[in-house]
Amino acid sequence: MTVIDLKSAPQHIVQLAHWHHQEWAHLGPADATVSHLITQMNEYLTDAPIPKMFISEYQGQVTGSSSLVAADMDTRTDLTPWLANVYVNSDYRNQGIGKRLVNAVLDHANSLGLEKIYLFTADRAEFYRAQGWCSIARETYKGEMVTIMEYQIGLQRR
Template structure:
């Protein structure tokens, strides 16, 4: 990494919501077939908080937004008994392969602890090993919108 990454609340730079919504829609639209790109944008707008959930952060590198992360109360139409969720872990293609994903997830896990959260959940279609090396444990697998996903949990 040439320059040090920084994490800032989306609340401080909401002008990036349209670009981020486009990223998220292209990455995960198939898992949420009822949602449009505009729905993704309005979901992001609902996270413009600073001390209460839901929250979203942007990863900045060289003052450019290159990634996102959120902690949401719900992230699936199923498993409504589980909350809160680490979600929207996304890196722009040019930012991948540089260790930024691990840095981003670790930072948000620390933020969760600072907020008093002792447990988080997530679901991933194809990256359970990535999260396991950061201390996450698989909970179960299920078919979600036609895709096999792994639901994982982390305990602070």
């Protein structure tokens, strides 16, 4: 299993868009479609440092994703940048892939000289806490209770 920049394997965008839509459509814009996500994911194919998406592959098949984005919650524009889109296909879960995808974003953020990054999660706070993330708030976002977390890059390395 390898973790690579999405721009090295753009053929996986359609599959990723379907997975992300299925997993998080309820947290996105009301009009978000798979086609909309495909268009958004094409923004990751540049050399810009943000947004950046990493994917995991196994035998040529995409197995998961993670991203560094400028904003992930339209209600928390005071926080930037964000770890987002952490997803591992159900056939590949509990094998350490999620942690490797998170670490790819943290390594990229560190290479950019960032001091901290944020995320929000409805149901995986313990997964992130085990990797050194700290909860900074709990609030309702688009009808769902979420935990907002922070990772201070300079203070800890996995």
